[in-house]
Amino acid sequence: MNQEKIGVYVCHCGTNIAGVVDVEHVAKWAAEKLGRQGVIVARDYKFMCSSLGQELIEKDIKELGLTRVVVAACSPHLHEKTFRTAAKNAGLNPYLVELASIREQVSWVHTDKAVATEKSKAVIAGAVSRVIENRALEEIKVPINPNTLVVGGGIAGIQAALEIANAGFHVYLVEREPSIGGHMAQFDKTFPTLDCSACILTPRMVEAGTHPNITLMTWSEVTNVAGYVGNFHVTVKKKARFINEELCTGCGICEEKCPKKVIDDVFEAGLGYRKAVYAPFAQAVPKFPVMDKENCTYFLKGTCKACEKFCPTGAIDFKQEDQLVHFDVGNIILATGYDLFDARRVSNYGYGRLPNVFTSLEFERLSNAAGPTNGNIVLRDGKSTPKSVGIIHCVGSRDKNFNNYCSVICCMQGLKFAHLVHERTGATVYNFYIDMRTAYKAYDEFYQRVLEEGTLFVRGKVAEVTNAARDEREKGKLIIQVEDTLAGKQRRIPVDMVILSSGLQPRRDSKEVGKQFGISCSTDGWFTEKHPKLDPVATMTEGIYIAGCAQGPKDIPSSVAQGAAASARVLDKILQKEVTLEPIKASINAEKCSGCRICNGLCPFNAIAYIEDDNVSNINPALCQGCGTCVAACPAGAISGTGFSDEQIMAQIDGLLLRTLEGV
Amino acid sequence: MNKYLLYPGCSMESSAKAYMESMNAIMEPLDLRFEEIEDWNCCGATEYLGINLIPAYSLIARNLALASDQIGRMNGMGRTRTVVAPCSACYLNLAKADYYMQERPSLGVKVNEALAAGGLQYKPGTLDVRHLIDILVYDVGLEKIRGSVTRPLHGLKVAPYMGCMLPRPDYQHRWSDHEHPTELDDLLRALGAEVIDYPLTTSCCGGHMTQIGPETAFELIRRLVADADDRGADLMATVCPMCQMNIDAYQNEMNHHFGTDYHMPILFFTQLMGLAFGREPGELGIGMELVNARNALARIGVEVPITQEPSGPRKKDEGLPMPRRWTRHEVRKEAVK
Amino acid sequence: MPQMTDERVRARLTREEDLSLLHEVSMKTAGVSHLEMCIQCGTCGGSCPSAMDMEHTPRMLFAMLRAGMRDEVLRSNTQWICVSCYHCVVRCPQEVHIADVMYTLKGMAIKAKLYQDSTAPDFSQTFVDMVETYGRSFEFGLASRHYLKHFPLRLPGMAPMGLGMIAKGRMGIKPKKIRRMDQLKAILERASQLELTS
Known part of the structure; x- marks a missing residue:
């Protein structure tokens, strides 16, 4: 018998759980059979997540001196935070609360009441055994860099960038094509009002292009992202334009004089032509053209240079090279489109x-x-x-x-x-x-x-x-x-x-882009939001937000709304100045680590680095999201996860198998 | 040398004799060897399936069982798991039985129970069922075929007719497309023929409707023949005995029915291959067709200049460019997702 | 390849009583019919090369199956006009095995004796009889028997064609028989018994 005093709280969730599971019986059973484990009180209640339900738990913690709490209700995704906060309010470390999911994992997937009731008991027994092994943890706080990266200069990205910039914070807006504007710039009219697409879009483009708080990088791609919420280190490749932007006035003479015509299958959808040096359309932002090296006669044959000859400001620069630019941001919005x-x-x-x-x-x-x-x-x-x-x-x-x-x-x-x-x-x-x-x-x-x-x-x-x-x-x-x-x-x-x-x-490369930023895609390839209804612009990775068609097909008003919503979430983070991170982290025992580096490539959040001098791998705690992949993969058993220690997992399994009941 | 098991099918011995003869004639130059499935039986065409399910599939599966037995008896060197069917209906039935016995395991169990009454069994997925043209295009390859051509079919305008049951439903994703596959076009081009753009290449010849609802069938035959004629084809090339039979043997009756006077010969693609390889018409069953191909074949030898697509900047009233055609690689990758 | 057990097919379709006819057709169809997934888009009816001669488009038949209109469905000429071109099958956005469902409906119509015109069922039966006697199809026997019964008036017009086929050696007047007919018979007999119990 351990020294813990454990309370078990079984939720009806209206009929969501109680319709399939005999919750009253389960609560009674827990009080009777799990006493040896330290359960001193077990109750059932209609809606545990309601304020009355929370107060019930808080009262027991205070009055009965509970040292551990198990709430048998929905998935931790929904209400873990609610119950942890309740525990905290009552003076108990929030990480000594464990949720047993008897809704998603029991009542919603079973129809047989007797079986479901028995399974609920097992799930609760597992949670009780586990919570005994839980350790009090302290939250981690990190400062937030107030700069933001917006990837994709379509209408969603432009909207997001403008909202943040107008609030007084700096934005790096990165676009793969020579100009921002996205698909909307290609359209003639927009439904249902038949506004001229360019007429409503170009003012926004100009605003984004001239805003003092926006650093616009077109003809550029993000090549690397490291770091974590509040502290991302970004590398952007600025592809060579072969145009000196300091000198170029955007007069368009180079384009006019270029003798090489190519089918434009990006902006003109393959239906029209452009030159080898070109700005995709008249209102392009920025106004600087780009030179398409693949088709330029000079690059192909070594002669021509008509553009250079005619450029009035000498802005053509055939020697320009791709450039890598590094900067830090606190949050990232992906609006990469479709x-x-x-x-x-x-x-x-x-x-x-x-x-x-x-x-x-x-x-x-x-x-x-x-x-x-x-x-x-x-x-x-x-x-x-x-x-x-x-x-x-x-x-x-x-x-x-x-x-x-x-x-x-x-x-x-x-x-x-x-x-x-x-x-x-x-x-x-x-x-x-x-x-x-x-x-x-x-x-x-x-x-x-x-x-x-x-x-x-x-x-x-x-x-x-x-x-x-x-x-x-x-x-x-x-x-x-x-x-x-x-x-x-x-x-x-x-x-x-x-x-x-x-x-x-989805964009052809959406899966690779998702991996680069540490977020996941649906099987179709759309970026996955944190919650389909309640958190549609956040992702499972802190500090990374999504907006527009990258998240799923949508029209212009919805893309704009999402761009604005994502920027609101970012502003919320920036204004908090620091961010609280879950203390659920993995750590490597350097003594046991053999330096095999298997974990390095597996980490979906790029949190593990190999330290050559010591021949060991090391986990950056701010970056680690506590997913546990490395813990399971480590052949030496050198990695353990707080909140998911081997002791906790083994105890939970014992509980699930009702082994802990033996001899009761 | 490539060796395969052959399921000839009933037509190859009667109405499609020309197909069998011409197929045999091109084996040697292409280094191919076929071993016939011993004591094979009819695949049931489209008739058996409409009466009873289990007997229909058992009838087909007996052939698969015999074939897998025969493979078991082959020695290691010449061993194959591919069954070649030159007839599209046979090809589909064999492929379909193999596929459905896997997709719906209960069907596989019952069919095997029936096979057991004859001392046979078949494990679905054991064999690879493929059509003759699949072997020629993807195993032998167009390069080798082109290399065997001694009498290019220059000047012969051919409508490539793939029919239905070859490219569809295509359980194993073998074809470049379900609607407008290019395999037959490519092969005919390799022979030097001028392949016309034939949008009806995979439209139906009427199937068994010539037997049970002739008026329905005549309309389908008319569409095929009329469009080939409209587009200036000298003849049609087919990969299927049933298509050949319907378009050839019923063309006359179709003409009567509509009061038309089309004369559109239809030959098996293997007959055209034989001609291009320098074999004589007599060795290839040419002359067995009812709508004779004599005049059409008289054209072989005429050179047609190859036209090039215009390129360059667009003038005011010049046409707009077409979207880029898929490359061969893309076709395999994209179409068959 | 996704496999589908009978139990899964059944579980999908027996939830609703109204789906019992749909369920019956589905169970009798080779492969997985996906009939319950039809969204009535009309791709099948639009694709069909012989739709002009059909009383109902395939799409309408599927709606009628859902509505439990058993006799009307089995009496329709639609399944008999189907030419098995599989255009609808590859285009169907819901992957319904339309051509195979047509085969099932033919079989059900024959058993219920609900077909309007006996030409097609007779042709199929004659074909089956030939195969069960010889193990191979026998075009001459099949054609002459079938035409005598159903298209006697068409025979004179057809004669030149038939004669042409014979003259060109494309139609044997003697059937070919497989060697192990006994084995095939045993298999088909057992298969027929299994058909009745399934």
Whole structure:
């Protein structure tokens, strides 16, 4: 018999637990059978997390002199903090509280009441055995660097950067492309209000580009991140622009004189051309162009230098090299955006094979006044105006062959295209949809407007787009073959142009980027938020936040909202000046460590470094998130985790197997 | 030398004799050797599956069991686990039985119980079921095929017709695409033929509808023949006995039905390979087709200049560039996810 | 390859009473049908090359299965018009094994004697009879028997084709028989018994 006085508190969680587990019986059992373990009181209560429930525990700690507490309720993810705070209020070290998850691990996954009740007992017995081995721990406090890194200069990243900068703190805004602006800069109009995309975006871009608190780094990529919340050390590679930014006035003469044209498959979505030295669009921020080394005649053949010859300020610098820039920040926001689904994968829609099948991004460029056709909606021959256009929704989305999820924006995007085609060409427009999803402020009203304009809607997922005509009516057309599910008939609808409302995908390198910043991705590749409802912009890694489409498909208003939300979280951290870290950490016993370095590569938070001089590995406690990977992996058993010591784990297992009950 | 087990299928001995003869004629130059599955039986085509489930799969599985037995008896050197089926319907049935016996283990158990009544058994996944053209393109390789060509088919405009049951459902992800696979195109190009853009390459020939619902089938045949004709094909090339039979033997009746007068010969791709390898038509079953290919084949030898895609800056009313085509590597990687 | 046990298939579909017909069809289908996953998008009906001759698109049949409309489904000509081209199968966003479900519906319609036109079931049966006699398909026997019964008027028009096939050596008038017919018969007999008990 140990000396501890333990209290066990079993929560009903309304009917969440009590519906499946006989909680009263379990509490009674704990009081009777676990007495030998030191349990001196066991109670059940409707909602343990309520203030009354917490007070119950606090009262027992004070009056009965409890030295350990076990709360059998939900997962520690939800209320561990609640009960630890309650213990702290009553004068007990918060780390002497243990949660036994009898909701997520019992009542929600079982239907048999008798079995669930027995399993609850085992889980509680395990927690009781474990809590005896718990040690009082003290929280760690570290100072916060007030600077912030924002990765990605699309609308979400711009928003986040501006909010923080306006609050008076410094932001490093890093963008991979030559200009900030992201996908939004490519669009012509935005739904549902049909604001001109550039008109509402470019003021923000200019503000970000000139803000005294923002260091803008375009044509740059983060290559390394070390450190931890409050103290990240960042390395950014500034790719050589071959332009001296001190001298360049952004006059554009170099671009005009460059003899080399290349298909621009980034900004113009492959539909237009740019030069080898270029700024992707007129309102680019910053105004400095970049030189594309792969295509520049001078770099390829050693002669040309037309840009240099004509540059009035001598700003062309062929000798420039990539540059590594180092700086420290306290928090990081990832707003790295999305890639468009590659529509060539749906070969039955003919994109890439049939000239007049366009993707959504191509259509954005086609309809954009600054695009390759000056906003004329024409076929791929560059001149004919379509008389009929089919817009296909859900391309690559909601499809187990491609992406299982709904891409959120495609319905509204398809409606916007219908409106633009109708307005600019007068063509007959068909929209093909599975379900019309227009759930947001003023979105369904826009659907009504497009209906009113006479767009024809066909409910059915398009089966194929073909150029194999069956009769004269179909000759020379693209034929959309679909089941009109509301009419219950297969239809073949000949059109001149097909627009694929392609879905959104995680960035190709999102998994590597996630690893670099120590955050995880869903199986699809979107960055995983800390909590899907209550903490959508934080991640499981302290100090790393996510915003915009990097977290999942979303439209412009939601991206902006997330950018702002992430910056609010960062400001909250900055203003606290220091951050409290969980004392759940791993540490290495240098005596036992053989210096094998197996743990170094396994650590998802890059917290372990090898110290060459001593031939041992060492864990940076501020960086360690207490995940336990290294503890399990160490072949020498040299690593132990506070809060997860071998003694605690073994005791918990004994308890779970009810071995501790023997002889009771 | 590459050695495989062969499941010829019933048609190869009758309506698709030309396929068998031409296949045999190209074995030697390509260093291929096929060993027939001893005492194989019919795969049940599309008929057996619609009557009873377990007998249908047991009928197919007997062949798989015989094949895996036969492999067990082979000596180490020439051992293979690949069964080659030249007929698309046979290929699909064999592949499907192998796949479903794994996906739904209870089906595998029952089928094996039935096989046991004949003293046989089959462990799903033992064999690799592949179609003839798969072997030719991916094992033999286009380089070797190109190297064996002595009489390039220059000037012959061919509509590549893959049919349905080869590229679909494609349980093992063997093809570049389900809808517009390029394997047959590439192979025909390697022979020097001019391959026309044939969007209906994997559309249906009507299958057994020629037998049970001829009007449905005639329409499907018409679409295929009309589109090939429209696009200027001299002939169609097929990889499947059923497709050949429907388009060749029923073309006349289809013409009657619609009052049309199409004359679109359809040959097995192996017949075209044989010709390109310098073999004589008589050795390749050419002449057995009902819609004769004589005029079409008279064109072989004509050179067609290769056109190049325009490039450079876009002038005002010039066309917009097409998205980049996938490379071969990307096709394998992307399409088959 | 994800495996699906009968128990898992059953567990999915027996939760709702209304799904009992769907469940029956699913259990009788080779592989995992995923019928319960249909979202009624119409990809199948849009893809079908012979939809113009179908009374119901495949999508409608699946809705009718959900609604428990057993006789209407089995009496539909849809499953008989299916040409097994598998376009719908590879395009279906929910991976429903549509072509295999069509085979199942044919089998169920034959057993319930609910087909409208006996041409197709007869053809299948004649084919099966040939295979069960010879172990191989016998095109000449099959075609002549089938045409005599179902398309006697088509025969004169077809004769040149048939004769052409024979003349060109593409249609043997004598069947080929496999060596171990006894073994095949034993297997099929056992398989038929198993079919009844499953």
